[in-house]
Amino acid sequence: MRKMCWISTPIWQWRRRFSDEETGGDEVDETDEVDGMVACEVQSGHNEWCIVCRDGSSDHEFLNNLPVLPTFLPIRSALEVSLQSQISSTPVILIHLTLVDFETSGGPFDLMFRFLSPYFPCGGIAFHELIFDVGSKLKSNGYQVKFLDIILTPWQPLIKSAKDSYLWFLSCGALINNEESFSSLQTAVLHHHITATICFNAICFQPTFAAPLLLAFAELVLTECLPIREVFPDMLMQSYKLGRHTDVFLLMTNAGCALDITRFAWTHCKERPWGHHLPLQCPQCGWANSWHSANHKKTYSFECMNSKCRKGYFFSPPEDSVILSHARKSGSCWIAVGVKANLLVLG
Incomplete structure (x- = not known):
């Protein structure tokens, strides 16, 4: 993990x-x-x-x-960033928590650090990597009980003094798909006052796919100081390939000290209708790429073209889902779906 x-x-x-x-x-x-x-x-x-x-x-x-001047000074340049953006020199600390013996030749986190470094020519950015050893059953048992508290508690004074703190989980989807783990995550986010938490639900998550999302985060949130809740659709617009691989979850503490959770799913009318996986192969007859599709009142129907099979699927839009107009791309888009959080309120 x-x-x-x-x-x-x-x-x-x-x-x-x-x-x-x-x-x-x-x-x-x-x-x-x-x-x-x-x-x-x-x-x-x-x-x-x-x-x-x-x-x-x-x-x-x-x-x-x-x-002294007879007329106004002409503006000869064009707007290259949003009128709401800022150029921030706020110091940034990047803390990479990884497992022992988890060796890679590079990753999106390293790419993000190199992307941000030129914005701090006189210092102000720091990178720290911490290794966690859970290689034995005895060690893993200790982490399973209060894993998030163990890794976040040492940084609590720094989190409290920071204006914003962001927690990214480039880990497999068991954190989200397991009800107990997801509940523990929500509790930890509230308890440790994390501004925003981003995680994924792919069973075998590949961190490389998240690189465009992380680069967009660094540019829009860390550099231009735009609110992550507002610019998240713009971040996803640059990450449609990530949507083929996984859904994205954003957890944020609201003004009432409770948790707002949004699931962002990539949709494609023929590949991922309303964010659902459509099998490449008919599970009943074995034909590949055999689907005949139709759309009626936003409900997609798929039927196997094998006349001896006729296996079918129906996909309707998720309840209370919202299409993100900023994140559309030739027959595909991202949708936002609210997720019911645990009844937790920060005391």
């Missing part, structure tokens, strides 16, 4: 926002022609940053009673 824990600690941020104070303040109310000059009357809230329509209330440089 391979785990990832992201913890970011804020010190200061340089905000990249387009505000009234940066662009000159309030609008001009009216203009009057006076001796061939344009005199601008502005609202009382006008600020000192405007270099064209100044009200003369501050000590500014003028030439012959005219502003």
Whole structure:
């Protein structure tokens, strides 16, 4: 089982926002022609940053009673990030929790660290890898009882002092598919005040498939400081191949100190109708790629084309599912499905 824990600690941020104070303040109310000059009357809230329509209330440089610059400064570039984004230099700590003897030549976590490093030329990013030894039955028994508490408790002071903390589980789906394990996960997330937890339900999860999702997370959440709840559909839009492999679960603590859980599933009208797996081979007759499909009122039906078989499937949209318009791609999309959390409230 391979785990990832992201913890970011804020010190200061340089905000990249387009505000009234940066662009000159309030609008001009009216203009009057006076001796061939344009005199601008502005609202009382006008600020000192405007270099064209100044009200003369501050000590500014003028030439012959005219502003130094005859017109506004032209903006010649285009917007390359969202107006809500920031360029953050908040220090980031990446903590990689892995099992003993789990050797790889690389992975999405290492790729993420290399992606973020150029944003911190003077330091401010740290990478730590911790090895857990559960190689014997005696050791594994201890971890099975309170595994999450064991790995998270040493970092509790750091988590509490951080503005946001993110926990990624690049592990097999037993954590989600097993009811007891999933319940323990929810309890630990609330108890340790984790901002957001991301995990997967594939039986044999392949971490490499999560690389685009992690890179999008680093760019949109860690670098541009956008809320993960709002940009998660944009993150998934770059990860449709991940959807062929697994569903994605997002666990977040809400304002009422309870847990909101959302399952994101990739859907394709012929490959994964409404997020369900359609067998490549008919289990009844053995024909491969033999499905004839139809769609009626959002319900997909599939029937084996073998005239001696006629095995069929029906797939309807999950209850209360929402199609993510940001994450559509040529006949496929992501859907969000609410998952009922345990009746837990953070005390």
